[in-house]
Amino acid sequence: AQSVSQHNHHVILSEAASLELGCNYSYGGTVNLFWYVQYPGQHLQLLLKYFSGDPLVKGIKGFEAEFIKSKFSFNLRKPSVQWSDTAEYFCAVSTDNQGGKLIFGQGTELSVKP
């Protein structure tokens, strides 16, 4: 069965540090890839998405992610984090045989210290 794995459960950074959150999926076919963010007490919001084309995707608030097909990865990056980036981040995948269903990773909690 398809699955999504996020390597880090909790990441703690200081402001201005660089961020990279890992995400790997298991599926050999066509995928669409997403990163969602959940700020404390709020619902999930889309951060960025990849469907096709340039594997380097830029999202809101300075985030970007790179799709590396050979590694089945879609890591999230930000060169300089801010305290307001404190949130939980979810990687998700939709596949060509799941009809709209997203498979979510377990989430990574990011804490940014001011």
Add this chain to the structure above:
Amino acid sequence: DAGVIQSPRHEVTEMGQEVTLRCKPISGHDYLFWYRQTMMRGLELLIYFNNNVPIDDSGMPEDRFSAKMPNASFSTLKIQPSEPRDSAVYFCASSLPGTGVDEQYFGPGTRLTVT
């Protein structure tokens, strides 16, 4: 568009009572999803519908849980009888896949507390 609407936003009930959560998806979206989020289990997909028809309910934890979608603009998730371990945030999401916009749009959630 107002986005996905859920009600109530907060629900506190006693064990054994029936709880009904409501969701209005984004107009035109033909997929609707119900998720449960807890600290212990993270984000779990309970059930999803396509064109008002349940497609996959394998995530529904027990027979105490049931979901309906009587029309394209309304869905309910019912728990009867409720138990303390049902305490969680329940999210509804909708999407319109197949058009290059597969992302799901989440509602604000219903925080359920069963005492």
